[in-house]
Structures are given as C-alpha cells and as structure tokens.
Amino acid sequence: xxxxxxxxxxxxxxLAASLFTFMLCFLxxxxxxxxxxVINDVQGWISYLKEYLSQVLSLIICVFLLCCIVYYYYxxxxxxxxxxxxxxxxxxxxxxxxxxxxxIFGKYVSVYARPFALVALVFLYLFGRRQAIMLxxxxxxxxxxxxxxxxxFSVTVSNVMYYSLMLGFVxxxxxxxxxxxxxxxxxxxxxxxxxxxPTVIIVLLFELSGINEIETTAFLLSxxxxxxxxxxxxxxxxxxxxxxxxxxxxxxxxxxxxxxxTDAPLLARLKTEAPGTFNHSMTVAQLAEMCALAIGENAExxxxxxxxxxxxxxxxxxxxxxxxxxxxxxxxxxxxxxxDIIRSHTKDxxxxxxxxxxxxxxxDVAREHHGTLPIKFFYAKAMKISGGDVNIRDYSYLGPTxxxxxxxxxxxxxxxEAAVRAMKExxxxxxxxxxxSIIEERMDLDQFVNCDITMRELTVIKQAxxxxxxxxxxxxxxxxxxxxxxxxxxxxxxxxx
Numbered sequence: 014x015x016x017x018x019x020x021x022x023x024x025x026x027x028l029a030a031s032l033f034t035f036m037l038c039f040l041x042x043x044x045x046x047x048x049x050x051v052i053n054d055v056q057g058w059i060s061y062l063k064e065y066l067s068q069v070l071s072l073i074i075c076v077f078l079l080c081c082i083v084y085y086y087y088x089x090x091x092x093x094x095x096x097x098x099x100x101x102x103x104x105x106x107x108x109x110x111x112x113x114x115x116x117i118f119g120k121y122v123s124v125y126a127r128p129f130a131l132v133a134l135v136f137l138y139l140f141g142r143r144q145a146i147m148l149x150x151x152x153x154x155x156x157x158x159x160x161x162x163x164x165x166f167s168v169t170v171s172n173v174m175y176y177s178l179m180l181g182f183v184x185x186x187x188x189x190x191x192x193x194x195x196x197x198x199x200x201x202x203x204x205x206x207x208x209x210x211p212t213v214i215i216v217l218l219f220e221l222s223g224i225n226e227i228e229t230t231a232f233l234l235s236x237x238x239x240x241x242x243x244x245x246x247x248x249x250x251x252x253x254x255x256x257x258x259x260x261x262x263x264x265x266x267x268x269x270x271x272x273x274x275t276d277a278p279l280l281a282r283l284k285t286e287a288p289g290t291f292n293h294s295m296t297v298a299q300l301a302e303m304c305a306l307a308i309g310e311n312a313e314x315x316x317x318x319x320x321x322x323x324x325x326x327x328x329x330x331x332x333x334x335x336x337x338x339x340x341x342x343x344x345x346x347x348x349x350x351x352x353d354i355i356r357s358h359t360k361d362x363x364x365x366x367x368x369x370x371x372x373x374x375x376x377d378v379a380r381e382h383h384g385t386l387p388i389k390f391f392y393a394k395a396m397k398i399s400g401g402d403v404n405i406r407d408y409s410y411l412g413p414t415x416x417x418x419x420x421x422x423x424x425x426x427x428x429x430e431a432a433v434r435a436m437k438e439x440x441x442x443x444x445x446x447x448x449x450s451i452i453e454e455r456m457d458l459d460q461f462v463n464c465d466i467t468m469r470e471l472t473v474i475k476q477a478x479x480x481x482x483x484x485x486x487x488x489x490x491x492x493x494x495x496x497x498x499x500x501x502x503x504x505x506x507x508x509x510x
Contacts, residue, residue, distance in 0.1 A: 024096070031095040032084070038105035039080045043073060045109055049116050050163050065162075072162035079155050086147055103261045107135050108152060110253065115156055115177075118242070124177055125216060125238035130208050130246035131253075133185035134192055134201070138254060138265040145189050153181035176219050180212060184243065187211050196266045196313075198251055205247025212239040264372050269313045272371075273298070273320050279369060280320060282327055289335030290326045293430065294319065300426035300481055305419065307477040308470045315419045318378040321371065322423050325362025325379060329354060348395035352388045352408045359383055359410060377416065382423045384414040384460040415464045424460065425452060425474060433482045445479045 051058045062069060083104065087095050094100045111132045118126045132152045136145035160174040192204035216235045258268045271277065275284060283291040298319035305315035330336045332343070332354050343351045362379030392408035415421040428451045433444055452471055455461065461471075 024092075027096040028088075028092075031098060031101060034098040034101045035080060035084050038101060039077060042076060042080070042105060042109065042112075045112060046072070046076070046159060046163065049112075049159070052116075053120070053163065068162045072158060075158045075162070076155065079151055079158070083148070083151055091144070099261050103139065103257060103263070104148065107132060107139075107148075107253075107257070108155065111135075111152065112156065112159065114249065119160075119177070123235070123238040125180070125212075125235045126242045126245070127177065127180070128242055128246040128249050129177075129180045129184040129212070130188035130205065130243060131249050132181075133188050134205075134246060134250040135253060135257070137189050137192060138250070138267070139257060139263050142189055142193055146186060149185035149189070150182060153178055153185065156181060176215075179219075180215055180239075183215060184208050184212050184246075188243075188246065196270070198267065201251060202244070202247045205244050205250075206240075208246070209240040209243040212236075212243050215239075262370065262372060264314065264317075264374075266313055269317045273317045279324050279327075279365070279371075283324060287326050287330035287333070287336050289337075290323050290330065290333060293335050294321075294323050297322065297423065297426045297430050300430060300478060301419070301422050303481045304422045304426060304474045304477045307473045308418070308422075310418050310422070314374070315422055318375050318419055319423045319426065321362070321366060321375045322379050322382045322427060323358065323362065324365055325358035325360065327365065328358070328361045333358070343391075348391040348398065349407060352391040352395075355388055355391070356383070356410045374417070374419065378420045378423050381413055381415045381420045382427055383410040384424060384455070384458075385412040386410055386455070386458060386460065414460050414462065417464055418466050418470070421461055421464050421466050422474060424455065426478065428455075429478050429482065439483070441479060441483045444482050445475070448475050448478045448482070 050061065054061055084095075111128070114131065115127050118124075118128070133145050133149040136148045140148075157174060157178040160177060188204065188208045191207050192201055195201050195204050213236045216239045217232060219235070254265055254267060257263060258265055273280075275281065280291070283294065298316045301319035302312045302316035304310075306312040326333050326336070332351075334341075346354075359380050359382070363376045366376040366379055367373075387405055387409045392403065392405065395403045395408060415424055425448075429448050432447050432451060433439060436443060436447065452475055456471075
C-alpha cells in the first residue's frame, strides 16, 4: 500500500475540485437512472415515483454511498488520479455507458444477454487489473441496486436481479484474468468467448428448478444469450476503447501499438526527414523495452516513449551527427550556438508532442531524457578556444531530470546505444564497462534523485543492456571478395587482394 503523503495547499484545492467533479458525476448518474424509470413507464412514471418515493430515496442514498467508496478508494490508493478531473469523468462515463447497455439488453432482449464483462474489460485496459477488479465490484453492486429500487423488472421475475449481480461480479472478475495478458484485438475477442464458460455454468445453476430437474429449453436459450453477452462484452470493449482513449488521452496496449507503428505521423516524418535519428530511436526503443521488462515496468510504454524521445530533432535534423552525410554545420558555428541548438531538441520534442496531443508521458520523456547533463563535445571545444574560462551551465541541458523510471531507462538506453555504436571493439566486457560508466556518471551528477529507481534496478538495467547490446552489435564474419556471374563461375571482385 502506498504511504500517505502530506496534503499541501495546492493539493487541497485540487482535491476540492475533484470532489466537486465527483458530485456532478453523481448527479449525472442519477439523471440517467431517472431517464430509465421514465422509459420503463412513459405514461405512469409520475405515479410510480409518488408510490415508491421511499425506494427512490433509498436508491439515491445507496448510489451516493457507492460513489463515496470509489472516491475514498482513489483518495488512499491513487490520489494522483483524483487531481485530474478527466479521470473522474472517465470512470463515470464508463459506468453510464454500461448502465445504458444493461438497461437496453435487460429490457428488450434478455438479462443474460447483458455485457457483464464490459466494465471489467474496459477498466482493465484503461487503468489496470487492480482498479478493474475494484470498479467491477462497485459496478455490480450499482446495477443490483438500480434493478432493486426501480421498476426494471416485475415481481414475478425479481430473482433475475440476483442473477445479474452474480454474473456481473463473477464474469467480470474472470474476464480480467482471462484478458490480462492479451495484447491484440483478436485475442480480446477470444478472451470474451472464454468468459462464456463460467457464464454457462452459472446459468445452469440458476435454471435448475430442482435437484434432478431442469427445463432444457429455458436453459439452452439462457445459455445462448449468456454466450452472446460475453462476446458482445468484447465487441463493445473494442468499439468503446478508441473513443475513451482519444477523448481522455488514455494509453492502452492497443493505442501504444498504433503509436509505435512506423506509419504513425511523427514517426513517419522522422523516418523521412531524419533517418539517422529514426534508426537510433528504434534501437533505443528495443533497449528500453528490454530494460523495462527486466525491472517489471510497462515494457510497451517504455518502448513507445523511447520511439518519440528524439522527435525534437525534426526541427533541425541536419544539426545532429546521425543525420549528417559528411558536411557538419557545427564546423561553422560557435560552441555556444552549437550547444544551444543541441540542447533545444529536448524542449522542441516536448512542444511538438504536446501540439500533436500525444500522451503526456511521451512529452515528459522527450524533455527529461538528457536531464541536466553537460554537452561534453562543445564544452571541451569552448574550453579549448577560451583557454578555460567557460561556465558549465551554458553547455548543459536545461532539464528537468527524470521523474519516472521509464524516463531514467530511456536516458540510460539513449546514451549507451550511442556510445556502443561508436566503439570499434564490442565484446561483452567492453560493453559492460561502457554501460557501467554511463550509469555511474549519471548517479554522480544526481540525475536519478527525482525518480524512485533503486540501485538493484540500475544493476538489472545494466545487465539487460549488456546482454541486448552484445546481440545488436555482434561480431560478423568478413565475407570473401568473390562475385558470381550468371553461369555460376566465381570471379574475384576488382581491387580485391
């Protein structure tokens, strides 16, 4: 469990704003429930409210208490989420859409056809497994309370409310574990189909009218609707995720894969306008992915962030060595101006990513991956010209230093890839020496003080980098200088010894 933090004045204001947002979302949820009551009985909903006023008040209180549970869960477990109102709106938006679908299928099709795994699957990809389990539990209770205190079902079929509660909780929880490792849309559909197994079992138990007696027709029909509901849960998840991703700028494994496609707009520009930087970024992305995987961080996120860490070089691609083909513009510039151009690519990358509405963590990594490190080449050049009268700050990146483990990983991977690429001898021993030196230098310069990365994790990262870099830049056998003609005769190439 995360340690509680002292709430500052700014945090108190943000929490107050989040509480206000929560209350608005609560009122919006009540409005949706009211609309459901009206639709259920267009002609007599006023009489229904008058007759069952106490039930309606109980409904309002119960819904309010469930909303309080959600708020206090985030207050103690993930307070940072509360600081952003859009996250609160996202949670209630998912609830609202799912309630509407539950109402439509429960009223016009069959209660078993409800997409019981929808909420669990959507929250799994938007927030993660832990939050998905909790929010699915709250939503199951929420729909149960709505079914009890509204006229969704007649008295003769009141048991269906308990069926819905059980299916919502069990199928939702099962789907979270079934789809936990799924990273493709086809796999998600298969996970939805897999959830139909416990659904059919639960339906069988519900439809048993006696110890040795079961209505076969009713069971088969209910089982079919249950399978349909599970598949629809996956289908609706696939349809809704892109909407929530775009509207609330959330990252899922599906969106990360789209963003790391070489056809993504910024990466396509990088490939065309700065091919050297593009190739470097792809290699750094591979390294970052291996490092994140080794220490238990989000490997997909690390890979995606690394792909975009150098997009700021698009502003002046010809000013960076990897994009030069012989002519070096810095030969004609002063060291001060050259250093200013080089270090500006971090801020340019941040601004470019924000302007393209990319995830905030991508922009943060682009700005932080050099921290406040000195630009050694131009600092040494300035020292030589001036005779030693140089301020190191004028030749250092502006920062800030990494605030996340992923930013620290990209910082290390970026430096080691460039250093190892420049080496003539790339044995595991020499690679290990370079990687260790780079990590130790950044530790000495306090580049990791603002992120919670540990010494053990840095050691694991070093080992992962040595292993991966030794494979990327492995020794190749020199091919003999022989050329074959169409007849299959071998000829030595001209100029070959």
